[in-house]
Amino acid sequence: MLKTTIFGLSALALMSLCTSGLAADFLADRHAANKVQCSGCHVETPPKLAVPTAQCQKCHGSYKDLAEKTKNLKPNPHYTHMLDQPCEECHRAHEPSVNMCASCHKLDIKVP
Ligand code: HEC
Ligand code: HEC
Numbered sequence: 001m002l003k004t005t006i007f008g009l010s011a012l013a014l015m016s017l018c019t020s021g022l023a024a025d026f027l028a029d030r031h032a033a034n035k036v037q038c039s040g041c042h043v044e045t046p047p048k049l050a051v052p053t054a055q056c057q058k059c060h061g062s063y064k065d066l067a068e069k070t071k072n073l074k075p076n077p078h079y080t081h082m083l084d085q086p087c088e089e090c091h092r093a094h095e096p097s098v099n100m101c102a103s104c105h106k107l108d109i110k111v112p
């Protein structure tokens with residue numbers, strides 16, 4: 001009896017893990033999968049507002065650091081004439097991210 005209960009519980013836990021895995025499609029979900037919870041990004045608890053760019057940079061570094069990571073891309077999305085714009089101009093956490101360059105250029109950039 002006990003055995004079945006434990007099995008039942010872990011099967012349930014596994015199932016919810018799988019469903020949350022499937023639902024994990026936006027940037028915030030992928031952060032959760034990397035153990036960054038709501039309070040890792042949101043300064044206030046509970047979260048109400050957008051996240052300041054400085055908060056993203058606490059973990060990801062400066063635009064200079066980011067540009068180094070994406071230096072093989074042309075154009076480099078982190079080194080442009082738009083300079084140090086807020087991350088959320090492109091990266092959205094709870095909805096699909098945005099290629100802000102496309103508002104002026106025909107540039108096919110996929111933003112994670
Ligand atoms: C990667 C950093 C990050 C994580 C992790 C994150 N958020 Fe957010 N959140 C943002 C950003 C950026 C915005 C601004 C809107 C957007 O980009 O979707 C935002 C906006 C919000 C808002 C304001 C409503 C809105 O859409 O503008 C709420 C509420 C919120 N988040 C709740 C949560 C909760 C609850 C969690 C944990 C389950 C969470 N967030 C995890 C970055 C994050
Ligand atoms: C508490 C630390 C932390 C904060 C704050 C944080 N991140 Fe992350 N981020 C991570 C970790 C950990 C990963 C996964 C490992 C990696 O790719 O570096 C990640 C991954 C990413 C990725 C690659 C994800 C992918 O699916 O390809 C992007 C883009 C990103 N973060 C953007 C942001 C933005 C924008 C913000 C602010 C709204 C932010 N992060 C805030 C820790 C953080």
Ligand code: HEC
Nearest residue numbers: 053056057060069070077085086087089090109110111112
């Ligand atoms: C002009 C749009 C744009 C802006 C603004 C932008 N990013 Fe990105 N970012 C991208 C794109 C596009 C990629 C995907 C690069 C690739 O395909 O490898 C990316 C990738 C990343 C990655 C994953 C890098 C890696 O390969 O490990 C991180 C982390 C990240 N961005 C963080 C940030 C943070 C933090 C900010 C704000 C300080 C920011 N980005 C601003 C477009 C942008």
Ligand code: HEC
Nearest residue numbers: 075076077078079080081082099100101102103104105107
């Ligand atoms: C508000 C409109 C606007 C946005 C948004 C914009 N650009 Fe531009 N961009 C221009 C204009 C105007 C020029 C100069 C005229 C030209 O060469 O087309 C330019 C020039 C360029 C050039 C030519 C070389 C240079 O630096 O002069 C590149 C490459 C470029 N943009 C990439 C980008 C990228 C990548 C993004 C997204 C991060 C972006 N642009 C966002 C308007 C914009």
